[in-house]
Amino acid sequence: MADSSKLSFLIVGSGGREHALANACVNSPLVSRTIVAPGNPGIASQCECVDIAADDIEGLAKLAADQEINFVVVGPEVPLTLGLVDKLQEKGILAYGPRADGARLEGSKNFTKEVLLKNKIPTGAAASFTESAAAIDYLQTASMPIVLKADGLAAGKGVIIAQDLEEATQTVKDMIDGAAFGEASKEVLIEECLFGEETSIHVIVSGEDYVILPTSQDHKQAYEGDVGPNTGGMGAYSPADLISDELMAEIERDIVIPSVKGIAAEGIDFRGTLFIGLMITKSGPKVLEFNTRFGDPETQVLLTRLKTDPVQIMLAAAKGELAELKVEVKDEYAMVVVLASDGYPGSYPKGEVIDFPAEVGENEIVFHAGTKFDSEKNVVTNGGRVLGVTALGPDLKNAAEKAYALCDKISFKSKYLRRDIGFKELKRQD
Structure with missing residues (x-):
């Protein structure tokens, strides 16, 4: 029983x-x-x-x-x-x-920008448009490159970084007039392009109480060297030593606390994960976006590093008991490498049988993302991001070696992966 x-x-x-x-x-x-x-x-x-x-x-x-x-x-x-x-x-x-009402922080990029600006939280300058002519006029005075965001949800694909005025103008027309992302792009946020190194933090929020989870860094670009189209994420690692203790204190003071208080001031009783996407610029950390759930693939490395039971943390947040909880983290590094279908984030094949190793090592796990059973109960590919191969180690190099060794034991016909996840961090540590 x-x-x-x-x-x-x-x-x-x-x-x-x-x-x-x-x-x-x-x-x-x-x-x-x-x-x-x-x-x-x-x-x-x-x-x-x-x-x-x-x-x-x-x-x-x-x-x-x-x-x-x-x-x-x-x-x-x-x-x-x-x-x-x-x-x-x-x-x-x-x-x-x-x-x-709280999920609107992810469902509307314009709403998030309003909250950021209202609470003087560091972020890029931006303007919102529902008519392409007005947006194109604005672009004439803007610096390039520039970021164009569909206001609504677009399955992680609604952000375009236009390199020049011609590309920006065409993107605006495609989004607003051509409905490139459906209803999500009927309103477009045009935003200053921030330069630096991108990272993110996950904050468990319960009203005005919060706990900051370990740092992590995702790799959005499809190809090695952080080039190519944006994806939902090709891999991640934690901790991200890019964020020093001093920088984290600044992020907490200037971004986390005013964000949590600002959301509450909107009358939102937020109980869940506030994912804060950051750009570490020369002038300090600035907010790129809010998401209102755990990131993917960051969750795969964050949860594996928690010493405190993640269920206990989520339960405390939902019940309004987060202030009483102390969260402990393992003194280990974690890396997840995404095995994708070649062609992602564009068109890609589906239905390919996946061959897995008979066993995986200790502190290693293969998380399924885009898979399904075929009629013969084989596990086959069913998405652009197919698997998240995750490993823990005493340092990032060891975690990477274990993750990539496991990646090489898994096969499907169109398997594609980036072999440089964590490359900036590893270079810093050399």
């Missing part, structure tokens, strides 16, 4: 982030049962999966009620912006993740 004091857990989503969350739940002494909807083959090897889409708000809320779920963790941004947490709370079900 299950321990009645333990939680029945539901995780919403199907990617590498959700596999990392499911793995944390399965290993938590606080959890008796974990269901993931819709999940993926890697998650299914550890816990129960139910085929309900992440954007099926009514279906997910019914599942949680029918299965007597105690606690729901919402992985992706879409169900958050659609109000899944609101719906769960109406049913008296505790959830980790912001309600729709």
Whole structure:
């Protein structure tokens, strides 16, 4: 018989982030049962999966009620912006993740920029447009390169860095007049291009209480040397020694605290993850974006480095008990390398059988992201980012060696990966 004091857990989503969350739940002494909807083959090897889409708000809320779920963790941004947490709370079900008003910080880049500017939080100058003619007039006076962002959610693809006026003008026309990203680009934010090194921090927020998780750095560009089109992330590592103790103190004082207080001042009772994308410029750290959920692939390295049970942290945030919690971190480095389908983030093949090694080493794990079962129950590719190969080590070089050695033991026909994840950090450490 299950321990009645333990939680029945539901995780919403199907990617590498959700596999990392499911793995944390399965290993938590606080959890008796974990269901993931819709999940993926890697998650299914550890816990129960139910085929309900992440954007099926009514279906997910019914599942949680029918299965007597105690606690729901919402992985992706879409169900958050659609109000899944609101719906769960109406049913008296505790959830980790912001309600729709808080998820708007990711669902609208313009809203985030307003919050940043209102609270004097360091960020790039920007202007918002719904008509292409006015936007093009603005571009005539702007410095190049320049960043153009679809206001709404665009599956991680709604940000274009235009190198010159011609490209910027065409991008504006494509976004506003051509609806390049559908409704998401009917309003466009034109933003100063910040230069420096990009990093991110994850802040667990519960009202005006917060805990800053370990630092990490993602690699967005598709190709080695940080070139090529932006992706959802080709790999990440933690900690990012780019952020010194002194710099973290500055980030906390000038960015984290005013962000948490500013969000609360909007009347938003935010309980979830505030992902703050940063550019470390010559004049200091500046905010690139807010997301309102764990990053992917950063989650794969962050959760593996936590000594404190991640379930305990999320539960405390949802209950408003975060101020009482001390979060401890392992004194190890972690790296995740994404195995992608060649062609991503453009068109790519699907349905290729994946060959896995019989065993993986200690402190190594393969998180599934874009996989599914075929009719013969083979695990096959089903996305641009297929797997997140993750390893822990006493230093970054060791973690990288282990992760890449495991990558080389996995095969599928169109396998593509960057072999330079963490290259700037490794150079700094040499």
